[in-house]
Amino acid sequence: MPRLEEVAALANVSSATVSRYFNSPGIVAPATAQRIEAAIAATGYLPNLTAGALASSRSRLIAALVPDIAQSIFNDTMEAMIDALSVEGNSVILALTGTTDGRLGAQINAALSRRVDAIILTGIVADAAIRAQLRTSRVTVIETWGLPDDPIDIAIGFSHRAIGDALACFLRDRGYRRPHLIVPRSPRAERRAAAFAERWIADGGEPPTRFEVNVPSHFGQGRLSYRGLADLAVQPDVVVCGSDWIAQGLIVEAQVAGVAVPAQLAVTGFGNLRMAGDMRPTITSVDVDGARIAHEVNRVLRLRAAGTKLAERSIDVGFRIIARESA
CATH class of the missing domain: 3.40.50.2300 (Response regulator)
Structure with missing residues (x-):
């Protein structure tokens, strides 16, 4: 294996400068960095990361x-x-x-x-x-x-609880009155669902109905969750999904059944995945940066x-x- 000293000699710099190039490249002058890069390419040198880790x-x-x-x-x-x-x-x-x-x-x-x-x-x-x-x-x-x-x-x-609280306020302000929650079995999703229900009830609504699904979330869970809506005594006007994947599957299944989204059934997701903006209809979602x-x-x-x-x-x-x- 080529040694660091060979790179330094070929680039006409000290061994310490080559080390700085690998450890703190921002402090090496551009012209010097170019010579070192050329010397590395010519020799095929690779730094000994194990030795560097021991030293630093x-x-x-x-x-x-x-x-x-x-x-x-x-x-x-x-x-x-x-x-x-x-x-x-x-x-x-x-x-x-x-x-x-x-x-x-x-x-x-x-x-x-x-x-x-x-x-x-x-x-x-x-x-x-x-x-x-x-x-x-x-x-x-x-x-x-x-x-x-x-x-x-x-x-x-x-805060997942803050998201649940904000979603409840958002949907109530939009005129929805009968939410149904599809909750993945994870502590994060449960915090959002619990906060949603607390805010919804505190603002005078009936306790939301809910259905739990396993993690990780996937498209098929949304399709199955839509079919489960038929078993509810009171049909929801909005379904709050624990992920965009669930929301996508539910929307597709609703469309197959001839149910218009959002005219007959509104749907929200979570995660703001890229496909949320590509779906038709596009999916209302919670975006995390x-x-x-x-x-x-x-x-x-x-x-x-x-x-x-x-x-x-x-x-x-x-x-x-x-x-x-x-x-």
Whole structure:
């Protein structure tokens, strides 16, 4: 394997300058960087990341843990986050945790064994033992897509209860009176559904009917959920779906049955996936700024790498209700 000293000699710079090029490329003059890049191409040099990690106590490995990636509402956020982390010189390990604490714990142990610089979690970890383990790990831990009352380390997300409350107000203001909730079996979706029902009842409405589905959400659940509406004693005028995938399936099934959306039945989703704006009718949905989450994650990691103390432990990125044709 070619050595760093060979690259330095060919580029007519010191070995320290080549090291700076790899570790902090922004501080190397453009002309110098071009010579180093040419020397790297000519020699086929690859840096010894293991040696660099030992010298700097940083592995530049980031573990990103998500429940699933098939039809996932987290995909856009993960893509933006991985792109940004890569630009900063990090390598991202993407691991799937499913919905069980055992699988999550195994992936966390694997990440810690590889001496990652940070673990990025999707959602709030409920298991007390796992939370305690992460608190003592001395690794940056970032919980995303939620704002726990007491973060493990740093939380970057939004309030699911605030979303449920805002959706109830939004739909009441639009004149709907008989909501039906389709709730994925996850703590996040349950918080939104509970807050929706509390606000709806507090404003004088009857308790919403509801139907639960398994996670992860998928198109077929929406189709089955629509068929289940026939069993309700009172037919809803709006269905609040726990994901855009469920909303899409429900709208398609309603159209097959000759039911006009939203004239006869309104539908809302969650996640504001790309297809929500491509459907006909387009789907009213809750938008979470995945790019903002990715930006904040990278800001936190940069500050931690510089040894800067963070002023806040919870960063609320907020949300928006995107009103479209379906409701």
